[in-house]
Amino acid sequence: MSLDIQKIRNDFPILNQQVYNKPLIYFDNGATTQKPQVVIDEELKIYSHENSNIHRGVHYLSEQLTQRYEDARKTVRKFINAKHDHEVIFTSGTTESINTIAFSFGEKYISEGDEIIISTLEHHANIVPWQMLCERKGAILKVIPINDKGELLLDEYQKLISPKTKIVAVNQVSNALGTVNNVKKLIDIAHQQNIPVLIDGAQSIQHGNIDMQELDCDFFVFSGHKIYGPNGIGVIYGKEKWLNEMPPFMTGGEMIKKVTFEKTTFNELPFKFEAGTPNYVGAIGLVAAINYIQDIGLENIAVYEKELLDYATKKLESIDGLRIIGTSEEKVSVISFVLDNIHHYDAGMVIDKMGIAVRTGHHCAEPLMDRFNIEGTIRASFSFYNTKEEIDKLHEALLTVKQMFS
Amino acid sequence: MTLNEQQDEIIEEFSVFDDWMDKYNYLIELSKDLSVIDPKYKTQEYLIEGCQSKVWLFAEMEGDVVKYSADSDAIITKGIAALLVRVLSGQKPADILNNELYFIDKIGLQQNLSPTRSNGLLAMVKQMKLYAMAYNAKIGN
Numbered sequence: 001m002s003l004d005i006q007k008i009r010n011d012f013p014i015l016n017q018q019v020y021n022k023p024l025i026y027f028d029n030g031a032t033t034q035k036p037q038v039v040i041d042e043e044l045k046i047y048s049h050e051n052s053n054i055h056r057g058v059h060y061l062s063e064q065l066t067q068r069y070e071d072a073r074k075t076v077r078k079f080i081n082a083k084h085d086h087e088v089i090f091t092s093g094t095t096e097s098i099n100t101i102a103f104s105f106g107e108k109y110i111s112e113g114d115e116i117i118i119s120t121l122e123h124h125a126n127i128v129p130w131q132m133l134c135e136r137k138g139a140i141l142k143v144i145p146i147n148d149k150g151e152l153l154l155d156e157y158q159k160l161i162s163p164k165t166k167i168v169a170v171n172q173v174s175n176a177l178g179t180v181n182n183v184k185k186l187i188d189i190a191h192q193q194n195i196p197v198l199i200d201g202a203q204s205i206q207h208g209n210i211d212m213q214e215l216d217c218d219f220f221v222f223s224g225h226k227i228y229g230p231n232g233i234g235v236i237y238g239k240e241k242w243l244n245e246m247p248p249f250m251t252g253g254e255m256i257k258k259v260t261f262e263k264t265t266f267n268e269l270p271f272k273f274e275a276g277t278p279n280y281v282g283a284i285g286l287v288a289a290i291n292y293i294q295d296i297g298l299e300n301i302a303v304y305e306k307e308l309l310d311y312a313t314k315k316l317e318s319i320d321g322l323r324i325i326g327t328s329e330e331k332v333s334v335i336s337f338v339l340d341n342i343h344h345y346d347a348g349m350v351i352d353k354m355g356i357a358v359r360t361g362h363h364c365a366e367p368l369m370d371r372f373n374i375e376g377t378i379r380a381s382f383s384f385y386n387t388k389e390e391i392d393k394l395h396e397a398l399l400t401v402k403q404m405f406s
Numbered sequence: 407m408t409l410n411e412q413q414d415e416i417i418e419e420f421s422v423f424d425d426w427m428d429k430y431n432y433l434i435e436l437s438k439d440l441s442v443i444d445p446k447y448k449t450q451e452y453l454i455e456g457c458q459s460k461v462w463l464f465a466e467m468e469g470d471v472v473k474y475s476a477d478s479d480a481i482i483t484k485g486i487a488a489l490l491v492r493v494l495s496g497q498k499p500a501d502i503l504n505n506e507l508y509f510i511d512k513i514g515l516q517q518n519l520s521p522t523r524s525n526g527l528l529a530m531v532k533q534m535k536l537y538a539m540a541y542n543a544k545i546g547n
């Protein structure tokens with residue numbers, strides 16, 4: 001089925017505007033995605049008519065909204081095909097999700113001399129929490145190297161695994177390059193040694209169907225705002241076995257069973273990991289986003305985004321002096337590139353004034369930039385509401401950039 | 407020329423541009439005129455590191471005025487750095503400290519000096535003022 005892009009675009013009010021008197025072309029979907037009207041309406045409706053703190057009140061509004069929040073958990077559970085509702089924990093986003101796991105898992109299972117494996121492709125959010133954990137516990141961070149195409153080297157990964165390896169944490173899709181990692185394989189290899197694996201799904205969840213039971217990962221994390229949902233809502237999927245054993249990260253209200261000044265006992269899953277008032281508006285807004293993209297169809301989205309990627313790759317490659325960074329066989333609709341002798345910041349400034357939003361810089365992945373020996377790239381990331389005509393405009397803008405700075 | 411006369415002159419120069427590309431082309435031109443920092447000062451010590459681009463800044467007293475020189479790895483940043491050097495270089499430390507830099511706003515480049523736009527320019531202005539403050543203290547004002 002082919003998508004009616006014009007109709008889809010009309011669902012996103014933000015797209016229908018001009019910046020600097022030019023039609024807005026939004027190619028910064030890797031940073032955050034725009035919100036369809038149904039998501040905006042849902043949040044507005046809650047604040048207008050339904051707001052009340054959940055899990056606490058015996059009154060009507062609280063009961064109603066508690067139910068909707070728990071239904072949101074069910075929707076997410078189904079969306080990622082987790083086994084149990086209580087394996088879905090709501091957080092503020094991927095960063096909080098990873099910090100939570102790094103802390104809680106670390107408290108329980110990491111001691112001096114233990115090893116944690118991440119990869120060269122990671123976002124700072126999947127580097128620094130592990131680094132901090134290593135510092136606290138005297139553990140060692142090991143990094144899976146990549147080849148020049150931006151693909152993980154599986155042989156090297158296998159060599160890194162040792163009896164001391166306690167967890168592997170890698171992204172499914174690289175935010176900076178768009179590489180799709182074969183996480184199924186990474187998980188299988190780790191599981192042969194009974195090592196748990198965390199998958200950072202921040203950049204993969206919006207591009208296709210992801211099934212927890214099929215992947216069999218131990219943890220999976222993502223953010224609502226990158227999947228057309230609200231800001232400030234995120235998810236931890238964790239296998240029941242781990243989540244039950246791990247101590248809570250944040251403490252406070254809601255997550256307790258009994259508190260005395262002598263001792264506190266903790267609530268059961270999932271509440272143990274949801275201290276304080278959760279972002280119930282965000283969780284319910286996320287449901288609206290999930291329903292929206294499921295209506296369009298994740299497979300349809302993947303097919304169309306691949307078409308955009310192929311078109312843009314060809315178009316950009318035709319520009320003399322343009323080098324794409326990240327040329328993996330498997331990629332999502334993200335193109336990171338550099339222009340010979342032109343600083344990415346200069347290019348970004350000019351492209352911006354043509355109404356085109358791209359990201360420039362190191363994309364919170366400095367070690368990865370170091371690997372390619374560059375300071376940063378220009379990144380265009382496409383979504384299903386983008387068009388080939390918009391890609392043509394980017395192509396034109398880049399030709400202007402080249403002319404201006406040469 | 408006083409510091410504010412310099413600022414007014416720049417505002418005048420930019421007033422003819424009604425298109426962003428013209429403005430940027432002019433900044434590219436200006437970047438070529440910047441009294442570029444002596445290579446021996448283009449070191450870590452004089453580097454102001456932004457997230458997006460880097461700026462190097464050097465200052466010295468010449469008589470009773472401060473002389474600045476700068477460089478950047480990005481050309482537009484360098485063009486704006488050239489404007490800052492043009493306004494502040496050759497001025498007395500007290501004037502650098504006591505006058506507000508209003509030209510950036512007037513020529514529409516304020517987003518380049520916002521704290522969220524980490525291109526090194528905001529830190530460059532701060533650093534320029536810090537040098538002026540240090541020299542001011544030295545000459546006993």
